[in-house]
Amino acid sequence: MQNLGIRILFEGTNFLRLLGGLWVSLRIAVIAMVLSVGLGILLGMVMTSKKKPVQMFCRLYLETVRIMPQLVLLFLVYFGAAKHWNINLSGGTAAIIVFTFWGAAEMGDLVRSALESIPAHQYQSGFGLGMTKLQVYRYIIIPQTVRRLIPSVMNLLTRMIKTTSLVVLIGVIEVVKVGKQIIDASRYTIPDASLWVYGVIFVMYFAVCYPFSRAAALLDKKLKD
Structure with missing residues (x-):
């Protein structure tokens, strides 16, 4: 056991430091996801607008987020804000801003798709019962939309957790950075410490993401049955 690289994980507080780094990654992902869901719901409703300028703006926003790598966005926000706006953002704050910017676009498109997939007679039935537009959305449309969105939201959260590994490049001390230290x-x-450390980091990410991935797959299957 003395010569095995696995012992590096149990020297001092190394394992606790890895767990602490994982918590940093999860905190960034969860905060960004909560903000993304709130903003994405509003954006998704805006995306259903029939006004051409609104549609063009939403499409431009969505395509910009999808085309530009998250790493480039991280650099633009973290270094650009400090240089051009004299705003000294921490790496964690910059990461939350970027992931929210990305997540809100993805969430908005999911909400738009879910809203448009609801048959028109659902709206007409609500109006026929004398409901206002707000009541139709509150009691008929939004509950169905949320039900359809849950699997997609879980998949987006999984992607966001994995993508937090990029924040190491703007100085955030998350699990990959701790592992490198x-x-x-x-x-x-x-000499073989990297094999064991990165192997444990893989297991940590798997342990966090796999339950969300499986839950999303099961919910998606249940909704289709």
Whole structure:
């Protein structure tokens, strides 16, 4: 056991540091996801507008987010805000802004798709019962939309958790950064430390993301039955 690289995980507080780094990643992803859901619902409703200028703006926003890599957005916000606006953002704050910007666009498109998939007679039935437009959305449309969105929201959260590994490049001390610090500190004493450290990081990400992925798949299957 003395010569096995696995011992690096249990020296000092290394394992606790990895867990702490994972918590940083999860916190960024969860905060950004909560903001994305709120903004995405509003954006999705706006996307259903028939006005051409609104449609063009929404399409431009969505395509910009989908075409531009998240890493480029991170650099633009983190370094651009400091240089051009004299705003000193922390890496975590910059990451939340970027992931919210990305997540809101993705969420908005999911909401738009869910709203448009609801048959027109659902709206007509509500209006026929004397409901206002707000009541139709509140009691008929939104409950059905939320039900259809849950699997997609879980998949988006999983993607967001995995993408947080990019924030290491703007100085955030998350789980990948902690792992690199542990490896660098043991480069000469434990040559195969990287195998064990990155292996554990893989297991951590898998343990967090797999339940969401499976739940999304089961819910999607249940909704289709």
